[in-house]
């Protein structure tokens with residue numbers, strides 16, 4: 001057995017653990033937020049009540065009539081506590097249940113008025129209309145005075161730190177009355193393979209970017225893609241988004257449309273170029289069903305594996321994609337990133353702020369310094385980030 005498969009799979013069984021707090025506190029808070037944001041009918045309120053009870057006290061149940069979900073191993077976990085099954089699985093299951101509760105998947109069209117209504121849309125739109133999004137646009141003027149290499153690095157870091165505070169994370173931080181992870185400034189990079197990434201890009205044909213959150217993360221992701229296309233670092237980019245709403249703020253096609261329109265409406269040249277790149281196919285969108293599956297990428301289906309294999313480099317954004325990429329396990333932090341991603345069918349970079357327990361690829365002195373300064377808090381506080389690349 002190797003270090004990578006020996007490491008325990010993360011669950012929420014320990015009441016003092018981070019995953020336990022997500023399942024016990026964050027999910028109920030999210031149900032309340034969604035309930036308050038929409039004039040749902042009695043059926044949806046009843047379903048949300050049932051979900052709240054199940055999520056906190058209950059066990060995993062089969063999702064009747066949901067053949068799509070059956071494919072992800074629900075049978076294996078039926079009857080077990082949400083807190084005991086793999087955290088990666090239970091969190092994803094929660095989002096699927098939430099969408100069922102609000103009628104997102106509908107039924108026959110004539111009886112499914114809420115079908116396709118994104119329960120997180122009000123939060124996403126509020127973010128895109130807020131001060132942080134305005135600051136992102138204002139920062140574009142400052143970029144213009146930099147060299148191309150400086151611009152590229154600034155945009156890479158913008159994309160990286162855009163992942164800092166997804167909406168689900170903010171929800172919990174607000175509850176904790178601790179806003180140190182929600183500020184505008186960047187924190188520490190615990191690993192930085194940025195140079196390795198640039199070396200992979202010159203002449204690279206296709207960049208595959210697996211997006212994470214909408215709004216203030218997706219906008220800098222798109223600005224980075226625009227820059228790489230414009231300066232010939234890549235010929236083509238494929239942006240993988242979620243086929244349906246997920247993990248509160250994860251980007252869907254509708255969110256890409258909103259972000260590009262946002263850039264275009266602000267009168268930026270970036271918005272116009274992205275619009276053209278979408279029109280002529282240099283920027284393509286993809287929404288693979290596995291993107292909303294509760295499994296690590298090591299278990300991805302063959303067609304998705306072939307897509308990653310065909311890309312010159314894949315960039316995985318965000319915490320959840322990192323967990324899925326390396327496996328949601330409690331690794332010794334110095335476990336090499338290259339070992340945990342050895343199965344991946346091509347060069348793969350991770351751009352992630354640290355918002356859950358999983359970590360690999362740390363230098364021993366970095367880990368020692370972090371632990372001495374913060375105990376284990378650095379793993380989940382969102383104040384640290386990493387750029388890791390496996391060529």
Ligand SMILES: O=P(O)(O)OC[C@H]1O[C@](O)(CO)[C@@H](O)[C@@H]1O
Nearest residue numbers: 022166212318319320321355356
């Ligand atoms: O939006 P991101 O960066 O993927 O972060 C999502 C993360 O938030 C959580 O849901 C809670 O922090 C994690 O479990 C998850 O990995």
